[in-house]
Amino acid sequence: MENTVTNVMAKVFDEVEASWEEEVRFLQELGRFPSTLGNEEPIQRFIADFLEKELKLTVSKVIPDPEKLSSHPGYSKPEWSYENRPVVVGEYRASGEKQGKSVIFQGHIDVVSPEPTSTWSYDPWGSTIVGNKMYGRGIADMKAGVVAMIFALKAIRSANVELSSDVLIKTVTEEECTGNGALAAIEEGFKADAALIPEPLGQQGLTAQVGVIWVRINVKGLGAHTERADQAVNAIVQSYKMVDALLEYEKELNNRPKHEAFAQHPHPNNINIGKIHSGDWPSTVPSECTIEARVGFPPGVNPQEIKDELKAFLLKAAEKDEWLRENPPEISFYGFHAEGFAIDPNQDLFKTLEKAHQVVEERPLTTASFTGTTDARFYNLYYDIPSTCYGPTGASLHGPDEWVDLESVKRVTKTYAAFLLEWCKYKA
Ligand SMILES: [Zn+2]
Incomplete structure (x- = not known):
């Protein structure tokens, strides 16, 4: 042959x-x-x-x-x-x-x-x-x-x-x-x-x-026994505001003009709330809550730019709340620092x-x-x-x-x- x-x-x-x-x-x-x-x-x-x-x-x-x-x-x-x-x-x-x-x-x-x-x-x-x-x-x-x-x-x-x-x-x-x-x-x-x-x-x-980063948001509360819950601040309840802010940021990212490679995609930039950790007892007001999320963003954008922008966005959202204004969440980044x-x-x-x-x-x-x-x-x-x-x-x-x-x-x-x-x- x-x-x-x-x-x-x-x-x-x-x-x-x-x-x-x-x-x-x-x-x-x-x-x-x-x-x-x-x-x-x-x-x-x-x-x-x-x-x-x-x-x-x-x-x-x-x-x-x-x-x-x-x-x-x-x-x-x-x-x-x-x-x-x-x-x-x-x-x-x-x-x-x-x-x-x-x-x-x-x-x-x-x-x-x-x-x-x-x-x-x-x-x-x-x-x-x-x-x-x-x-x-x-x-x-x-x-x-x-x-x-x-x-x-x-x-x-x-x-x-x-x-x-x-x-x-x-x-x-x-x-x-x-x-x-x-x-x-x-x-x-x-x-x-x-x-x-x-x-x-x-x-x-x-x-x-797309590009991808991971963010960690640490929300502080004021822990106490439930009988004094009216004087305490529940970190889990406070963390809702940061979850809302993340979803708001996702909306904003997707409302911007799309990268041409994703022009046909209805929702290219996804934010996933992947982890929430808080509390260890039903009768204790939790004093800390940690949220971890994955954020997708368009090609051509430096991951550091998104990190800076997201951090500013979250802190601005925190400003609107009496407790979070005085006790701003700690925002940090680890894992993915990936450009698209x-x-x-x-x-x-x-x-x-x-x-x-x-x-x-x-x-x-x-x-x-x-x-x-x-x-x-x-x-x-x-x-x-x-x-x-x-x-x-x-x-x-x-x-x-x-x-x-x-x-x-x-x-x-x-x-x-x-x-x-x-x-x-x-x-x-
Ligand atoms: Zn794979």
């Missing part, structure tokens, strides 16, 4: 089919690691072993160093340690003369908490398969994408196709809170001509995403992705603007490395009974394999 592109691709697709059951099992294994913040080491060790033994990659581990990263404009302030929480990088280095372009495949293995698990019909760490769906926390967001990118390269290796350019496989931490895992690996020097991130966007390409971006889909990365997508999906590639953040921002904003997200179909991300469509995982594996052949070129 002649070594035409079609034949090579068919051979690689056959390998994807041949290893499909193994791919599903691998995804089930990944789904069983409860890899929430602080618990990423076991899954990273498992993946690193696989990349080393099965794909024969050179594997490195990078531990984010806040001191080294803190002057970077994309750095977000954590409130936790990076000890024993490595980022994994596997390197496929092409030998001889390089013809194609190099690429990074990157996925995050950190997942958000499944609590309250009583709202789930399936074990969040059980990787249950029902029909064509697999259920579990992080299965769609984004362990399925991680598996697809690994098995795309594996299929190429199993088909004995030698790529003409380098491929880096990164599994990162901290995507759900800071992005410092992704940032640390790039700063360590792991760069390429483009970066693909298989977030579960339903086989669409990502061309824009919008990129032109009229460039090589999208052209190659479109071609690969067309072969597998037999329809044109559509692109989308995302009202959340992804690690693609680092490459696009700070390193001039074009980056997009393209991944399988799933639902209930961060919600109960999160699932991924397994058929779409197989398709994305093939699309990524086709992408690699075209982007990196191969030795005939």
Whole structure:
């Protein structure tokens, strides 16, 4: 048989089919690691072993160093340690003369908490398969994408196709809170001509995403026993005013002229009141209440600008209240300090992705603007490395009974394999 592109691709697709059951099992294994913040080491060790033994990659581990990263404009302030929480990088280095372009495949293995698990019909760490769906926390967001990118390269290796350019496989931490895992690996020097991130966007390409910050508002009350409640100030009741102010600010953000990438979106800038903590006894007036929220804002706006504006907005709202005027809330920021971006889909990365997508999906590639953040921002904003997200179909991300469509995982594996052949070129 002649070594035409079609034949090579068919051979690689056959390998994807041949290893499909193994791919599903691998995804089930990944789904069983409860890899929430602080618990990423076991899954990273498992993946690193696989990349080393099965794909024969050179594997490195990078531990984010806040001191080294803190002057970077994309750095977000954590409130936790990076000890024993490595980022994994596997390197496929092409030998001889390089013809194609190099690429990074990157996925995050950190997942958000499944609590309250009583709202789930399936074990969040059980990787249950029902029909064509697999259920579990992080299965769609984004362990399925991680598996697809690994098995795309594996299929190429199993088909004995030698790529003409380098491929880096990164599994990162901290995507759900800071992005410092992704940032640390790039700063360590792991760069390429483009970066693909298989977030579960339903086989669409990502061309824009919003910026995101986290805010913490500490509201003070005047604690007492309930019998003296008329002389006390209840911090929970006071905190309502700050919740109202946050929702007011959200309205204001969405009433401004929209960024063109989000012109069609009815409500691109979302504020989520994610946590409220206060009180510890029904008969005690709580003297403190802490609210934590996530704030989305348009691309092109510096996160610091939004932080300053939001702080001023909240303090102004506090001014209207007698108690809060005298006892202003403490406003601080941690976690996400993420700028948004919008990129032109009229460039090589999208052209190659479109071609690969067309072969597998037999329809044109559509692109989308995302009202959340992804690690693609680092490459696009700070390193001039074009980056997009393209991944399988799933639902209930961060919600109960999160699932991924397994058929779409197989398709994305093939699309990524086709992408690699075209982007990196191969030795005939
Ligand atoms: Zn994700």
